[in-house]
Amino acid sequence: MKTWRALAAAAATSLALAGCGGGPGVSDNTLTVWLMDGSASDALIDELNKEFEQSHPGMKVDYQIQQWNGIQDRLTTALASEDPPDVIELGNSQNPQFSAEGTLLDLTADADALNKSQWVPALGESGAWEGKQYGVPFYAANRVVVYNKQLFDQAGITQPPTTRDELLGAIAKLEQTHGSDPEFQSLYLPGQSWYALLSFVWDSGGELAVRDGADYKGALDTPQAREGVEYYQQLFEESRTQAAADIDEAKPQQAEIYAKGKVAMMIALPWEVQTAAETNPQITGLTSAFPIPSKYPGKTAPVFLGGSNLAIPAGSADADAAKDYLKLLTSQKYQTKIAESGVVPGASQDTSALEGNPVSAAMAIASKSGKVPPAVPQWATVESGQNPLKDMMTSVLTGQKSVVDATIAANEKITELLAAKN
Structure with a gap:
């Protein structure tokens, strides 16, 4: 239930942001991850963080749950600071504005390793800006x-x-x-x-x-x-x-x-x-x-396909480790777990986990024809x-x-x- 409420907030949230990216910080062997309340279960995150830490000896994950209420100011401030988080979740309608501001890391060269061939096309589009990829699909839902x-x-x-x-x-x-x-x-x-x-x-x-x-x-x-x-x-x-x-x-x-x-x-x-x-x-x-x-x-x-993307702030001090974290989260293993929570996985074409519920099954079928509004920063002002x-x-x-x-x-x-x- 928390996942659906979080998704509704993600689909409805539109931002009008300003700011510029800070320079890369200094690594402290801590990967700071900001995900939104209800986006992933505690069990999924615990398993994910444990697997990541085991493959990155000496590095710890500082997992911080964020609330949608007030996220605009927190993200704007964090992305402009010298010590931003390393991985963030953001609504797919927010992605274009952050991308245009240059506060997100260019992931174009890493897209294939982040399971691009399995991305929900519309979500992939929402994370792109001027031919480059700044956001990676996380999850979505549709009517x-x-x-x-x-x-x-x-x-x-x-x-x-x-x-x-x-x-x-x-x-x-x-x-x-x-x-x-x-x-x-x-x-x-x-x-x-x-x-x-x-x-x-x-x-x-x-x-x-x-x-x-x-x-x-x-x-x-x-x-x-x-x-x-x-x-x-x-x-x-x-x-x-x-x-x-x-x-x-x-x-x-x-x-x-x-x-x-x-x-x-x-x-x-x-x-x-x-x-x-x-x-x-x-x-x-x-x-x-x-x-x-x-x-x-x-x-x-x-x-209309509403949902969330994942991104790495341009100022991340541990960008390589952050990419590895995204590789895990966009892998088939964890995308299947995302689907089991009742939403459309953003980085997987496999929606079989949704077939047991007739309402979720209909959503999965319809999601294949999902679309998003124009991926331009100003679209937020149309919705709000x-x-x-x-x-x-x-x-x-x-x-x-x-x-x-x-x-x-x-x-x-x-x-x-x-x-x-x-």
Whole structure:
């Protein structure tokens, strides 16, 4: 459970950092490792540190657990100091800004030894900057369609939807069977669930931003992106969701609403089923999941892949030892242990450890089509504050703006934010 909460924090955290790297420090035969709370079990870390120390006689691992709250200031200060930690974990959406600042060690020449051939492609992209590799994939998660099997069975739905049209068809059957219940919702879909929206935009061939010379500009002002927005609007309207158009999935927590047993589907991270079970233990046995459907038969929709990367500060006094530590952590042995905790291993294509749970299994399948936002430092400013994607969705769903006008406005704002220099 701690791992899922940590992953949610990693996926949601966006930084606006400033600073420069310090010079290499002086080795004291101590490897300082900063990982985030809940990212790895105590048993895994104990085994990893013991194996590392046995292969590096005289060196000790100083393992320090960090909290996501306040990590921006701590990392900024640490990376600019003369004695930074030797290994750090950071959210994949944070990686581009640290890379651009020059505070992370260039790992391009070491990538193959760090299991590059098995990396989740999207996470590898998030750790790259201007043709060089500064971050190594650690772990990730993505959204799936979580559903109530009992409500599906009662509506005569024997197989989960595999296309967009089939998803709309399932909603129609669910509404026909259960629609007379005022508490029933075929799909709980908050208006500002922009991570879910991305799947439909990407599936339609749209993008959030594209290169414009040396910079990036918004790309929502296209027929493909608008098609994705229109499909989200259709889901919102036909499901008759009781979620408001101006909220996201966190306020209120959609898992708490799903727990009541009157919601047939929600687009969620797997850990949200565990959250629902805290108030309704029976909901776990009623729940399964399927990948977000694509418009194309035989495919799954691309999904936002949130998670963490690993990096070595440029000022590390024990960079070679730090690389050896990353080699262990990205090895198949430890990546399998990461998967056993219920997340997608970032440096392994083997997700068989997730197959025992239907929700995790669906996540693993969908992760193969994982994507991340543009790997540019300024993207953090798009996600934080007054997110233009959220504003766009609310304006469309409330009828304040047409899809065309709303995407134009959001596109202009994204272009403006990406043009800002940190």
